[in-house]
Amino acid sequence: MIELVIGLFFLVVVGLIFIAKNREPLFVDKDREESKQHSEAYQRTEMNIPDQCEKVLSTQHIREIEKLPSVIVENIIDGETVDIVCNEVHERIRLDAIDCPKDGQEWGHIATMGLIQLIGERKTVKLERHGTDIYGRTIGTLFIYVPEEKRWLNVNESMVILGYAWMMPSFCSHLPPQRKEN
Numbered sequence: 001m002i003e004l005v006i007g008l009f010f011l012v013v014v015g016l017i018f019i020a021k022n023r024e025p026l027f028v029d030k031d032r033e034e035s036k037q038h039s040e041a042y043q044r045t046e047m048n049i050p051d052q053c054e055k056v057l058s059t060q061h062i063r064e065i066e067k068l069p070s071v072i073v074e075n076i077i078d079g080e081t082v083d084i085v086c087n088e089v090h091e092r093i094r095l096d097a098i099d100c101p102k103d104g105q106e107w108g109h110i111a112t113m114g115l116i117q118l119i120g121e122r123k124t125v126k127l128e129r130h131g132t133d134i135y136g137r138t139i140g141t142l143f144i145y146v147p148e149e150k151r152w153l154n155v156n157e158s159m160v161i162l163g164y165a166w167m168m169p170s171f172c173s174h175l176p177p178q179r180k181e182n
Contacts, residue, residue, distance in 0.1 A: 079111025
């Protein structure tokens with residue numbers, strides 16, 4: 001009898017794990033459905049950034065990005081936090097002006113995978129520092145160069161455009177007016 005109970009318990013647990021891993025998330029509105037379509041389209045490509053992320057940067061802004069320090073992404077913590085190495089100094093970066101679900105929260109692993117898709121680990125990116133937060137992390141904007149398209153991509157904005165994060169207007173006061181509008 002005990003073997004039957006253990007066997008049934010095992011089957012239930014395996015079934016629940018299978019369902020949890022293979023369930024499709026429910027979308028409650030059209031915008032979320034569109035975000036899902038953009039995310040899926042992006043995941044099918046290598047580093048071909050979707051048209052939605054294309055921003056026309058002025059020549060001046062491109063020069064400003066190229067002057068920023070180059071850093072290496074060491075580890076991606078979640079959809080808004082990365083560890084970097086700059087001149088052999090390790091630093092934790094909190095992506096500026098965005099917020100997203102954390103690991104352990106619903107959609108948290110999706111946000112993390114979105115950031116991994118955008119920048120990956122061991123990639124060189126440009127870092128624009130904006131200060132530190134109450135936890136001692138550097139607040140920053142990351143830019144990655146897309147050689148196939150010969151342009152710089154604002155990672156923070158792309159996370160919002162692709163539906164992995166949302167913008168936090170209350171944290172944009174330090175940005176110049178033209179960047180607030182984007």
